Amino acid sequence: MADVNRGNRPLSPHLSIYRPQLTAITSILTRITGNALIVAALLIVWWFLAASTSPEYFSLADAVITSWFGDLVMVLSLWALWYHTLAGIRHLIWDNAKMLEMETATKLGWAVVIGSVLLTLITVAVI
């Protein structure tokens, strides 16, 4: 690791003095949602394992996942999943050096935020 502060000089307080911007918030949310999805992923794997083991074990796992707390985790994870998916599409577009202009990037950011909420509502309604 490079010594980022050779000679103990003052560092730029970059994050703490910036006004929060949509592009920055939507960027870090991509990382947070992606990593947080491990909780739901492990719960789902456990649910499958329980289903393959016995009806008794399944009723335990299914009860945990469909409890009020399980529901909360799953609905939040569903939003995280759609958010991460839409943000991923944005990255696939950006990889081609397209739509990187500030105005367009901001519009894409709103599309990701609003789109993820809409997709979550639609999914909950359908399922």
Place this chain on the structure above:
Amino acid sequence: MRYITDRKRVDGLGAARSGVHHFWVMKVSSVALLGLIPLFVFTFGPMLGRPHDEVIAYFAQPFPAIVAALTILVSFRHFKDGVQVLIEDYVHGWKQRALIIATILLSYSAAAVGLFAIARIAL
């Protein structure tokens, strides 16, 4: 205390020769998940809270079983590669290596459990 700079230490050693491999692997798994995730959400989702025999009968069918297996396989690989970058950004030294190894072990273990369970239900 090292007097030699980081730049000087790597000078002349050449590139790591892995180039854009990680970027490419991430791109392939994300494109794959673009198709798999909606399929999985709308096959797995309705099964939550259903009776055990109904769930078993459903995932014994080829399509839901294959979608679930592929989603588990690809998403845990995608997770493994994504978390690696997160760790590389914020953690350094031996802790970085330890966390990356732990992530890889967790990802493959969880994927193995998921695939085993689906195979057992489907076959």
